[in-house]
Amino acid sequence: MAVAALQLRLILCPGSRGLRSFASAARPAASRGGPRSASRSERPLRRKALPPRTEKMDVDQDWPSVYPVAAPFKPSAVPLPIRMGYPVKKGVPMAKEGNLELLKIPNFLHLTPVAIKRHCEALKDFCTEWPAALDTDEKCEEHFPIEVDTADYVSSGPSVRNPKARVVTLRVKLSSLNLDNHAKKKLIKLVGDRYCKTTDVLTITTDRCPLKRQNYDYALYLLTVLYHESWKTEEWEKNKTEEDMEEYVWENSSSEKNVLQTLLQMRASDGSSVAPSREELLGTKEVEDYQKCVVQLKNEGENEENLSQYKESVKRLLNLA
Amino acid sequence: MALRAACAAVCRRWRQELGNLSVNGSKSSTAQTGGLLLTSVRWAPLSRLHIDVPKDLTKPTITTSDEPDTLYKRLSILVKAHDKAVLDSYEYFAVLAAKELGISINVHEPPRKIERFTLLKSVHIFKKHRVQYEMRTLYRCFELKHLTGCTANVYLEYIQRNLPEGVAMEVTKTQIQQLPEHIKKPMWEALTEEKEESKS
Numbered sequence: 001m002a003v004a005a006l007q008l009r010l011i012l013c014p015g016s017r018g019l020r021s022f023a024s025a026a027r028p029a030a031s032r033g034g035p036r037s038a039s040r041s042e043r044p045l046r047r048k049a050l051p052p053r054t055e056k057m058d059v060d061q062d063w064p065s066v067y068p069v070a071a072p073f074k075p076s077a078v079p080l081p082i083r084m085g086y087p088v089k090k091g092v093p094m095a096k097e098g099n100l101e102l103l104k105i106p107n108f109l110h111l112t113p114v115a116i117k118r119h120c121e122a123l124k125d126f127c128t129e130w131p132a133a134l135d136t137d138e139k140c141e142e143h144f145p146i147e148v149d150t151a152d153y154v155s156s157g158p159s160v161r162n163p164k165a166r167v168v169t170l171r172v173k174l175s176s177l178n179l180d181n182h183a184k185k186k187l188i189k190l191v192g193d194r195y196c197k198t199t200d201v202l203t204i205t206t207d208r209c210p211l212k213r214q215n216y217d218y219a220l221y222l223l224t225v226l227y228h229e230s231w232k233t234e235e236w237e238k239n240k241t242e243e244d245m246e247e248y249v250w251e252n253s254s255s256e257k258n259v260l261q262t263l264l265q266m267r268a269s270d271g272s273s274v275a276p277s278r279e280e281l282l283g284t285k286e287v288e289d290y291q292k293c294v295v296q297l298k299n300e301g302e303n304e305e306n307l308s309q310y311k312e313s314v315k316r317l318l319n320l321a
Numbered sequence: 322m323a324l325r326a327a328c329a330a331v332c333r334r335w336r337q338e339l340g341n342l343s344v345n346g347s348k349s350s351t352a353q354t355g356g357l358l359l360t361s362v363r364w365a366p367l368s369r370l371h372i373d374v375p376k377d378l379t380k381p382t383i384t385t386s387d388e389p390d391t392l393y394k395r396l397s398i399l400v401k402a403h404d405k406a407v408l409d410s411y412e413y414f415a416v417l418a419a420k421e422l423g424i425s426i427n428v429h430e431p432p433r434k435i436e437r438f439t440l441l442k443s444v445h446i447f448k449k450h451r452v453q454y455e456m457r458t459l460y461r462c463f464e465l466k467h468l469t470g471c472t473a474n475v476y477l478e479y480i481q482r483n484l485p486e487g488v489a490m491e492v493t494k495t496q497i498q499q500l501p502e503h504i505k506k507p508m509w510e511a512l513t514e515e516k517e518e519s520k521s
Contacts, residue, residue, distance in 0.1 A: 070483070106485035108410045113417060120421035123479060125383055127422055127472040128390055134467070140394055144497035147394065154481055155489035178505060224503055231507035 052076035064115040071110065073102045078109065145176035148219075150212060168215040170204045170223065177227060185246055186237075187230035248298035250291045259287060259317070266318075286317040391470035397493040398463040398480070399431075407485055408461045415463055415480055422476060424465050431460040 057066075057079050066077060075096040083093040084101040096102055134140050149169040153162035174184060174195070187202075188195050195202050204222055206215040242253070250256055293310040300306060314320075398415075402408050412428055419426040437455040441448065468476070477492060484490060 070485075105404070106407055106487065108414065108485070111410075111414045111483060116414060116417050117421060119479065120418055123475050124422065126475045128469040129423075130392075130467045130469055130472075134392075137394075140392075140497055144392065144499055146498040146500060148496045148498060150494050150496070152492040152494070153490070154484060154492070156486070176500070178507075183507075220501065224501070227504050228508055231509060 054079035
């Protein structure tokens with residue numbers, strides 16, 4: 001553009017070919033002292049302000065090549081009549097030229113739908129498809145029982161790190177693990193609060209290692225240890241008392257003893273000579289029915305149905321019906 | 322001033338003629354411009370001065386490996402900002418990108434949080450005159466379902482590179498995995514077998 005300006009001056013004054021003579025011809029009267037009196041070649045040539053680029057833009061131009069990346073708002077490059085700012089009284093918001101409000105706010109001029117589609121076309125080659133066989137959550141549960149939750153954080157600040165990023169949560173359903181009855185109960189006792197009875201999900205949250213992959217390895221290690229330890233039977237487990245039981249068990253319970261005692265007394269008072277043995281008494285239908293009702297009551301809690309069933313079974317047991 | 326106006330007028334006319342030059346490509350107009358040495362100089366049309374990115378750049382190569390891809394059941398992206406308009410634009414961008422890449426996406430807006438505090442207006446005394454500030458945090462949550470590891474990495478990198486200024490993001494990934502080999506059976510049986518073998 002400097003070359004253009006120079007050649008322009010040569011057109012206007014074809015006789016004076018020298019720069020110095022032109023300088024003197026242009027400014028004969030204005031004699032400024034001091035540093036301004038330096039010749040024109042040493043001062044930078046002042047460019048004229050050109051009309052904005054928006055005047056030359058076609059309507060169907062390729063916009064992503066005007067704004068290929070995130071760039072500040074250039075009023076001379078955006079052909080939109082945007083106004084922004086709080087207006088004065090009986091006025092309108094300020095125009096886009098020299099508007100700081102438009103510079104402050106992040107603009108999405110580089111992310112027009114056309115640009116996004118182009119980017120995605122290029123990115124599609126790097127994507128893989130989700131396996132079509134795993135379309136429902138149940139199938140995912142069945143084939144991939146373990147779920148690992150991790151978190152990542154993106155923000156601007158003095159530091160890139162976020163201490164919450166190293167937390168790893170591992171969730172698994174106990175029904176998908178290979179456990180027998182004793183192992184399951186022992187695992188639930190070992191794990192305590194981390195097991196949810198309603199959803200049958202064991203949740204292990206690890207935070208103690210400084211890196212996320214270390215926490216993930218630790219969570220898997222915990223799961224492995226819990227699994228293998230729950231299959232072991234220690235010697236002190238034989239001392240399990242009735243208070244430690246998770247659910248009500250009929251055998252060797254006080255209810256069983258009471259029933260046997262009552263039935264023996266009934267038979268004795270009836271006057272039969274043969275005293276029936278324990279196994280015979282336990283094998284009768286009424287006693288089994290009673291056992292079922294008691295177990296149901298104790299494990300599931302009291303409701304109308306359970307109580308009425310219990311009443312019927314007691315009546316049948318004591319021959320009152 | 323008159324000189325400047327004259328210069329501007331000539332500039333404009335000259336530029337139009339340059340435009341004609343590039344279109345016609347003929348040398349006939351050199352005579353009109355008063356013997357300037359234009360023939361040796363190629364003038365690019367000024368409206369298209371912006372040079373496009375050369376199209377023969379080598380594309381990043383796609384590498385495939387044999388290890389199985391990780392599977393993500395759910396990807397939850399929470400975006401936080403101070404400005405609702407920025408979040409709306411970002412949501413449009415994220416949703417369109419997900420649709421183009423074939424990912425199912427749901428968007429919802431958790432309620433905003435405003436943190437307010439009151440400070441004394443003056444440096445010294447004047448307890449009755451205070452000033453109040455507030456910080457508004459607005460949220461937007463994108464839930465993506467059923468992604469593979471490759472797709473998730475591509476999508477997240479694209480989204481995060483175009484995250485606007487002043488916006489923060491939290492990504493929660495739920496990965497699903499098969500049971501590892503060492504949990505399939507308890508190891509005590511294998512240990513007892515080994516002990517017997519070593520004894521015998």
